Amino acid sequence: MSERGSIKFRYRGRTVALTDVGPMDTLLDWLRLDRHAMGTKEGCGEGDCGACTVALGSLRDGKVVYEAVNACILLLGMIDGKELICVDDLARDGELHPVQQAMVETHGSQCGFCTPGFVMSLFTLYHRGGAVDRSMVNDQIAGNLCRCTGYRPIADAAIKTCSGTPQDAWIAAADEAAGHLAGLDDGHDVFIGDAASFFAAPASEYALAALYSAHPDATLVGGATDVGLWITKQLRSLPKIIHTGRVKSLHAITEDADTVAIGAAATYAEAEEALGGIDPDIAEMLRRLGSKQVRASGTIGGNIANGSPIGDTPPVLIALKARLQLRHGETVRDIALEDFFIDYGKQDRGAGELATKVTIPKLEGDQVFRCYKISKRFDQDISALLGAFRFTIKGSRIRNARIAFGGMAATPKRALAAESALQGAKLKDRNVWENAAAALDRDFSPIDDMRASSDYRRETAKSLLMKALIEVAGEASSNTRVTGVRGGELESVA
Numbered sequence: 001m002s003e004r005g006s007i008k009f010r011y012r013g014r015t016v017a018l019t020d021v022g023p024m025d026t027l028l029d030w031l032r033l034d035r036h037a038m039g040t041k042e043g044c045g046e047g048d049c050g051a052c053t054v055a056l057g058s059l060r061d062g063k064v065v066y067e068a069v070n071a072c073i074l075l076l077g078m079i080d081g082k083e084l085i086c087v088d089d090l091a092r093d094g095e096l097h098p099v100q101q102a103m104v105e106t107h108g109s110q111c112g113f114c115t116p117g118f119v120m121s122l123f124t125l126y127h128r129g130g131a132v133d134r135s136m137v138n139d140q141i142a143g144n145l146c147r148c149t150g151y152r153p154i155a156d157a158a159i160k161t162c163s164g165t166p167q168d169a170w171i172a173a174a175d176e177a178a179g180h181l182a183g184l185d186d187g188h189d190v191f192i193g194d195a196a197s198f199f200a201a202p203a204s205e206y207a208l209a210a211l212y213s214a215h216p217d218a219t220l221v222g223g224a225t226d227v228g229l230w231i232t233k234q235l236r237s238l239p240k241i242i243h244t245g246r247v248k249s250l251h252a253i254t255e256d257a258d259t260v261a262i263g264a265a266a267t268y269a270e271a272e273e274a275l276g277g278i279d280p281d282i283a284e285m286l287r288r289l290g291s292k293q294v295r296a297s298g299t300i301g302g303n304i305a306n307g308s309p310i311g312d313t314p315p316v317l318i319a320l321k322a323r324l325q326l327r328h329g330e331t332v333r334d335i336a337l338e339d340f341f342i343d344y345g346k347q348d349r350g351a352g353e354l355a356t357k358v359t360i361p362k363l364e365g366d367q368v369f370r371c372y373k374i375s376k377r378f379d380q381d382i383s384a385l386l387g388a389f390r391f392t393i394k395g396s397r398i399r400n401a402r403i404a405f406g407g408m409a410a411t412p413k414r415a416l417a418a419e420s421a422l423q424g425a426k427l428k429d430r431n432v433w434e435n436a437a438a439a440l441d442r443d444f445s446p447i448d449d450m451r452a453s454s455d456y457r458r459e460t461a462k463s464l465l466m467k468a469l470i471e472v473a474g475e476a477s478s479n480t481r482v483t484g485v486r487g488g489e490l491e492s493v494a
Contacts, residue, residue, distance in 0.1 A: 004188040010083040010180050021077050021192045023199040023241035024231045028052050028071035039087040039116045045232040047073040050144030053117035055124050057083030059181040067296035068124045073228025077199040078243055081184045087116035092169055099126050102157035110148035118144045118154055125162045132163045142379040143291020197239040201246045208247050213329045216352035218242045222265055222299035226306055264301025264355045271300050278362055279369040284484040288373055291380045301355045307347045310383045314412035316371050318404040319388035322360045328353040341411035367392050370468040383407050384452035387464040391472055398422045408444040415443040428473045437462035
């Protein structure tokens with residue numbers, strides 16, 4: 001496939017083609033410094049406050065879908081083939097957009113610094129269409145922080161205007177925009193720069209594997225929700241960036257009767273329906289993973305390959321006995337996900353090798369699952385620890401247990417001693433539960449850090465295991481949880 005030395009995207013109804021794109025250039029800097037679109041603000045510079053929120057339109061099943069993203073950590077090259085909308089674009093012919101007008105009418109803005117980001121988050125909710133309630137609004141704006149008005153008038157604005165059928169300039173131009181984005185999808189590999197410094201976005205898995213094999217010192221970027229901070233906060237120099245997001249096969253999500261397979265470049269937003277379909281606790285965990293902006297950009301493969309001991313998805317996937325596919329050039333191998341994590345900052349991934357797919361077994365009829373995330377802040381916070389539990393129940397006994405924790409060791413790790421203590425035990429034998437909880441002391445030696453002390457992690461991990469067993473033994477989750485109640489789901493197989 002031929003190369004293209006530029007990125008192309010739709011902006012204000014026209015194609016923008018940029019050839020001078022540095023590997024570390026951010027979308028926010030381009031908007032403010034190049035386009036002088038000053039409505040989009042820089043607040044935290046790390047994708048946390050939402051002041052920089054813009055909307056990106058992507059073509060999916062022939063329609064343009066708009067998602068909120070953080071422009072401060074999104075690399076400029078990553079918007080190739082997208083439609084870009086920022087707050088400066090919304091008002092037309094002297095009239096505010098409906099979400100802007102609603103913010104005025106409900107007094108949702110005070111100092112105004114955060115307002116553009118809120119408006120753009122509500123813009124994407126507006127384009128979702130359908131009924132909207134306060135819970136949905138809270139999830140939508142969890143990635144936007146306001147320190148003036150409080151959130152009630154902002155939520156009032158959302159409820160006032162985001163329910164029903166959207167009607168604005170973007171709806172009127174929907175067919176034209178879809179055709180425009182289809183035309184931008186030319187299948188060419190993007191390569192801007194030279195062998196010493198470049199931004200690249202291959203269009204095929206073959207081209208991606210070949211380029212990374214040739215440049216194993218390059219930084220692979222999925223959603224940049226972590227790498228973006230290397231640039232904005234750690235001020236690292238990353239002269240070679242290879243973006244995985246244009247490879248369609250890496251966005252593939254397939255299911256059969258027994259498994260769910262997710263491409264490494266699939267975002268959390270793309271994967272949440274399939275993953276949440278395995279168990280409602282996974283859906284709840286994903287709801288609290290970052291924010292809407294983070295979930296629209298961050299990828300399942302990136303969360304795994306990053307190797308963080310406090311990543312949210314690896315403990316869940318390990319408990320479910322997931323397997324990871326890796327590729328180097330044309331060589332493909334498959335390993336148990338738990339074997340991928342070797343030590344802090346070290347994974348079983350060779351130079352020039354990339355993760356391409358994770359395959360997750362669905363729960364069998366005699367299996368139950370629970371997972372719980374503990375963090376200082378409920379929304380958009382990194383885990384202090386996360387526990388994931390899969391039990392196979394035969395009659396009234398635990399035939400098998402798979403228990404994995406994040407935040408308890410240098411890597412996401414199984415609790416083998418606790419699993420062994422539960423093997424073959426009576427499901428409702430609380431003495432066995434306590435022995436299994438005590439066995440966690442042999443499995444882990446957690447550290448003290450800013451998120452939690454060693455003692456807190458140790459005792460909380462024991463409590464989470466007990467909580468999972470209490471629920472699986474028959475206690476309704478409405479009696480054990482203040483949030484994430486499993487609703488009408490079957491609470492026990494016993």
